[in-house]
Amino acid sequence: xxxxxxxxxxxxxxxxxxxLIVGECYPENISEWSQPVLAALEDCVGDGTQGSFDVDxxxxxxxxxxxxxxxxxxxxxxxxxxxxxxIVIKWRYRVEDDTMQEAGEDFEEDIxxxxxxxxxxxxxxx
Amino acid sequence: MxxxxxxxxHEFMQQxxxxxxxxxxxxxxxxxxxxxxxxxxxxxxxxxxxxxxRVFGVFIEQAQNIIRYSSQKTSAAGDSxxxxxxxxxxxxxxxxAVNQISSTQKxxxxxxxxxxxxxxxxxxxxxxRQRLKDGPPEDSKGAxxxxxxxxxxxxxxxxxxxxxxxxxxxxxxxxxx
Numbered sequence: 001x002x003x004x005x006x007x008x009x010x011x012x013x014x015x016x017x018x019x020l021i022v023g024e025c026y027p028e029n030i031s032e033w034s035q036p037v038l039a040a041l042e043d044c045v046g047d048g049t050q051g052s053f054d055v056d057x058x059x060x061x062x063x064x065x066x067x068x069x070x071x072x073x074x075x076x077x078x079x080x081x082x083x084x085x086x087i088v089i090k091w092r093y094r095v096e097d098d099t100m101q102e103a104g105e106d107f108e109e110d111i112x113x114x115x116x117x118x119x120x121x122x123x124x125x126x
Numbered sequence: 127m128x129x130x131x132x133x134x135x136h137e138f139m140q141q142x143x144x145x146x147x148x149x150x151x152x153x154x155x156x157x158x159x160x161x162x163x164x165x166x167x168x169x170x171x172x173x174x175x176x177x178x179x180r181v182f183g184v185f186i187e188q189a190q191n192i193i194r195y196s197s198q199k200t201s202a203a204g205d206s207x208x209x210x211x212x213x214x215x216x217x218x219x220x221x222x223a224v225n226q227i228s229s230t231q232k233x234x235x236x237x238x239x240x241x242x243x244x245x246x247x248x249x250x251x252x253x254x255r256q257r258l259k260d261g262p263p264e265d266s267k268g269a270x271x272x273x274x275x276x277x278x279x280x281x282x283x284x285x286x287x288x289x290x291x292x293x294x295x296x297x298x299x300x301x302x303x
Contacts, residue, residue, distance in 0.1 A: 007158055007161070007162070008158055008161075026186055028154035028155065028157075028158060029154070060179070061179055061182065061183060063183070063186050063187065063190070063275075064187060064271035064272045064274070064275040065190070065271075065272075067254075067258060067271055067275075068258060068261075068262075068271070071258045071259070094175070096174070096175070096176055097175070097176055097179065098176055099176065099179055099180060099183070099279070102251070106251065106254070106255055109255065110255070110259070
C-alpha cells in the first residue's frame with residue numbers, strides 16, 4: 001500500500017511488516033487524508049499478524065490537526081503491541097530540529113508497549 | 127480620480143518590512159498555493175531551517191484559524207476573509223493575522239489566550255499532550271491545539287480585539303527568532 005507524497009502530505013508506504021512515513025503533513029482536510037491511512041494500518045497490522053512490525057517516521061513539519069492523527073496512529077500500534085505483536089518505531093528528526101525532536105519525545109511518553117527510538121538524521125543538504 | 131495610493135501601499139509594506147501579505151478570502155486550496163512562496167521567502171537570507179520551520183508552523187496555524195473561524199464570509203462561496211502577513215524586523219520574524227469574529231467567540235478566545243500567555247514552555251508542552259489525549263473541545267473545528275502549538279513556537283505572542291460591538295476584529299501576533 002502506497003500513498004504518494006503531495007505538497008501537504010507525506011509519502012506513506014505500508015506492508016505487513018513495515019510502515020514508512022516521510023515528508024510534511026498539513027493536509028487540506030485531515031480526516032479525508034488520515035482515514036485511509038489508518039484503515040491501511042489496521043489491514044497491515046491485523047489480528048492475525050505474526051512476528052514483528054517496523055515503523056519509520058521522518059517528518060519535517062506537521063500542523064496541530066495532524067498531531068491528532070499521529071496520536072491515533074501510535075495509540076493503535078501500542079494496543080497491537082500490547083496484544084503481543086513486536087513493534088519497533090523509529091522517529092527520525094534532523095540535527096538541530098528541536099521542534100521535531102520534542103514532538104518525538106512527546107509521543108514517546110504515551111507509548112508503553114512498542115520499542116521506540118529517537119534517531120537523529122543528517123540534514124537534507126549535508 | 128480616486129485616491130488609491132498604490133505607491134503609499136508599497137512604501138507602507140516596505141517600511142514595516144513585510145515579506146509576505148495576503149488579504150482577502152482564504153481557503154485551504156489557496157493556502158496550498160501560497161505556502162510555496164512563503165517557504166521560499168523564509169529560506170532566503172540564510173534563515174536557519176529550525177527558525178524557518180517555526181515561522182512556517184505559526185503561519186499555517188494562523189491561516190487555518192482564519193479559514194475556520196473568521197466570521198466574515200464572501201457572499202458567493204462563503205469563504206472566510208482575513209489578512210495574514212509575515213515581516214522580518216530586527217532579526218525577528220513577526221507573523222500576524224487579523225479577522226472578524228462574533229462577539230461570542232471573543233470571550234472564549236480572550237479566556238483561552240490569557241491562560242496560555244501565563245504558561246511557561248513546560249506547562250504548554252504538558253497541556254499540548256493532555257489536549258491530544260482528551261480530544262478537541264466542543265467549539266473547536268480542528269484538534270483544539272492550534273493556539274497551544276503557536277505559543278510553543280513563538281518567543282512571545284500578543285492578541286488584541288477592537289471594541290466594535292457589531293464586527294469585533296481579532297488580532298494575533300507571534301514573534302519568532
